[in-house]
Structure formats: structure tokens, C-alpha cells
Amino acid sequence: MNAQPDPRHDIDGDVHVSPSYLASTTGTGDPALAPLLALGWNLQCDEDPNVYVSAPDRRVRLGYLPEGEDDGLWRINAYTDSFGPPAWGVCFNARVPSEFVTAFTTALAAAYEQGPDVYLARPVPGQGERDPFLPLVPLLKQGWEFDRPRRGVFAAQAPDGLAGLEFATGDLDPAAELTTRDARWQLWAGKSVDRPVWYATASTGTPIALLTAVTQRVADPAPLPRWRQDTVSYIKGMAQLTPIPPPSPPTPTPLDVQRAVASRRPAGLPAVSVPRWSTTSRPALPSPRR
Template identity: 75%
Template sequence: MPTHDDLHTIDGDVYVSPRYLAGTTGIGDPALAPLLDLGWELENDDLGNAYVHAPDRKVRLGYLPEGEDDGLWRINAYSDPFGPPAWGLCFNDSCPTEFVTAFTTALAKAYEQGPTAYLATPKPGSTDRDPFLAAVPLINRGWQIDHPRWGVFAIHSPDGYAGLEFTTGRLNPQTELTTRDARWQLWAGTSIDRPAWYATASTDTPVALIKAVTECVSDPAPLPRWREETYSYVKGMAQLTPVIPPRSSAPTPLDVQRAAARRPAALPASSVPRWSTTSRPALPGPGR
């Protein structure tokens, strides 16, 4: 939970808890920033879609508000810039932007470490690529392991409104990149069939990158949103708590009135603090 002193920086008037029931902020800049800070190239098309390319063209990100489907964020990595993707990940248009930012932040760090961190094909028995590692943050925070159907392992949040599924066996590489039938699927809502939001990751997506997302999704701290924007949280399931504006250090007229009421009658009136144009103005409340 943010501290009282930090509330003036919060962009929202309510906190949404649990955070996986918060929706998108509708702003892509925070998730693009970690990659742009590394000098990745940004391009835009005439429709308003944005494309970010790594310097070696082996990782590409698309922010696609005018895309053909609800896949708002698509990130692909390539061993060969002219070949098929080595792995791909998708966040749909309702996914909380903070979760995308967690992924791009981890991706930026992995890119700086080199191809072995973000591109190497997992080796059999490699402990750092063990799929179970991606679920560790969830399990540590009380999520429950399930086996809903043959070939699928799942982990659900305590309230049942979010889950992570991992599919075993062989999958079609092209299908993984273009549908929800991927190796990994993270979702929130009343069911995986009709989720409020979802994210998918294909086979060979580095487990450390997926773990960065599950760590963020399961964080107990709430997310700030604007109450009037109904798409910004899952109504009826999310708990909303008002964001309290920071209190000014300067006395307000009400403070002066209260101080006067507490002042002993024998004290002269000049001892009462006064509000003047030279007093430090109150800090502004949270703004959009």
C-alpha cells in the first residue's frame, strides 16, 4: 500500500483490490518506457498503432489499439530476424497496464544481459527454465494448485477470480501466437472462458519474464483507478477504497477555527494562528 506521503502522486481516486481485478489504464506509455529507455526504435502507423524494435531486430513489440483483434500488446522474439518467432506473448486490451510494464521491465533487463537471457531455447533439466518457477510467487501468496483437465495444470487465486494455466504436451507454434491456445495463459474474472482480461505466452518464453508478471499480478498492494471509468475495474467483485488526498502542512481556515476553539480564554487573540496570503498554499489534490 502506498504511504500517506505518496498519495499526491497517485493517478486515480480509488484503489482497486485485489489488483488483478483492476482493468487497463488505457495508457501505453509506462509499458513502452523500459524499452525506449534502452534506445529501442519507435514507429507509428497511420492508424495510431505503435511498434518498438530492438536494435538487433530480434525483439519486436506492437501496441495495437487499432489491431484486428483484442490483442492490444504483442511481443515476439526471433532467433532469425527473418524467421518465425522463437516465442511470443500477448496481453489483451483489458489487461492492467502495470502487468505489461512488469514484463517489459524484465525484458529490458534480460536484453541487456544478452541473448542467453531472453532468447536461448530451454535445455532439458535446466533449473532456471523450470516452468514451476513462474508459479512460485503465486503459491507463496496463497494461490492453490489445481488440475482442471488432462494435460493442464492450473493455479487459482484464493477468491477464484484469477488463475494461471500451463498446458503440457505438443502445441501448434502458429496457433500459440495467434490464439489463446498457448503454453501459458493468465486471466482474471468469473471464468477462463469469458475472462475480464487475459495474457498468453508461447512455448520457450523465458520463465523469468513470465515470473515478473506473476509477481506483479499477485502483489497484495492495490492499484489506483478512476471510479467513473467503469472499464478500469471488475464491478461487483473488486473492492474499491477511496484515495485520501495528502494533508497540507499549512493551516487551513478550519484548522484555525479548531485552534481557536481549543485556545484558553485567558490567552490574547494575537496568539491564534492566522491564515494569510503569505501562508504556504495547500498542496493540490490528486489530478488526472
């Protein structure tokens, strides 16, 4: 029987951060880009370390912009007309936990494979999977509290008050939704929505399935691994850091034991076979001497 692999061998970090929404970014964009690149999306870079990824039909575009003009590290837009204005836009700023961005791009890749009727599906109130209140549900199921912080805004807030999701009603400026935090949805973590450590925004037309994929990941109670030396000061003050024990050595298999014995045997000596128990009758003992 083969020994079971220890999952701790694959953990990239030495502490677990909980709650997960206080874990911040891992500092790498590769995991979030992988679901789209696996579909054959085109990748280009500029003279700065900015990365641009576009769908084959050019109707969905992603920018990973560490050298952008603001703190919007990830910007994803979709278009009904590849030469027209965006049908929807999503932004994750530079400190959003990387796993949350990956949850979005994974859902986006799945939606793109199903076609424009899915990745361009506009929210419709009261229409089941397209209802705009649906992204709040995974959070409320994990004990987040329903709130109405101000007129025209519905929200779910974490029990510790350090994260929230807001949904704005009424008419919004389409251009402002794509370039500011005045968007239909805003997810945040920190002391308050006015002074967030990180935030993510989504405009009015963003498909509900994509938003729900993110809130489901945020609602997951499992902590996230991080390296202690890379953990920023605000996390140490608000989050719980639990050391990750080093992985235990794997349990040796019978083949490992056989190889170890063979490696310690002096050269030139034959292998010694191990006697097995027998179920046959024992030979007769000699008669005692007279």
C-alpha cells in the same frame, strides 16, 4: 529539516482496486513502452494509432495495437533470426492491468541488456531458473491453489476463483500459440478461463524470467489506483473499491514560516529578531528604596 513528500500526491486515481488482477487497464501504454525506449529502441507509428517498437538488432519487436484486427492489444515477439519465425511470442489483451504489462517490458529490457542468451533462453524442465513451473511459485506463495483443471494442464487459481495461471504440457501447434489462446501459458481474470475479462498468453519458448516477473506483480497484494468514473462495471461487481483520501497539506518548514511572517510584515518596518534564551547570569536587581 525538509518535510517528507506525501506519496498520495503521485497517485493517479481516486480509488484503490483490490485484488489487483481485477483493476483492468489504465488506458495508456506509455509506462510499458518506457523501459524499452530508454534503451534506444526504435519507435514507429502507422496511420492508425498503432505503435511499433523494435530492438536495435531487430530481434525483439513489440506492437501496441489499439486498432489491431483482434483484442490483442500488446504483442511481443523475439527471433533467433530477424527474418525467420518468432522464437517466442507474448500477447496481452486490451483489458490486462497496465502494471502487469509494464512488469513484463521492464524484465524484457533487463534481459535484452544481458544479451540473446537471456532474452532467447528457452525453458528447460528441472533447470532451476529456467524451470517452466517457476512462474506458478509467486502465486502459490500468496495463497493461490494448485490445480489440475483438465488433462495435461497444471494451474494456480486465486482464492476467490476470479483469476488463474495455466501451464499446458505436451506438444502444441507453434503457429496457434502465436495467434490464439492455445498457448503454453495463459494468465486470466474473470468468471472463468472460458469467459475471461482479460487474458495474457505466452508461447513455449518464452523465457521463464519474463513470465515470473509478471506473476510476481500479479501476486503483489497491494491494490492498484484507478479513477472511479473509468472503472468498468465488472470491476464494481467483483472487486473491492476503497476511496483514496486526498493528500494532506505538507508540513511547513522553518523557512516556510519565516517567509509567511515576512509576507505579513507592513512595508518599511525592520525585521524583528527573536530573542534567544541565555545561560548567562541575570543582571542585578536595583536595591529597594529606603
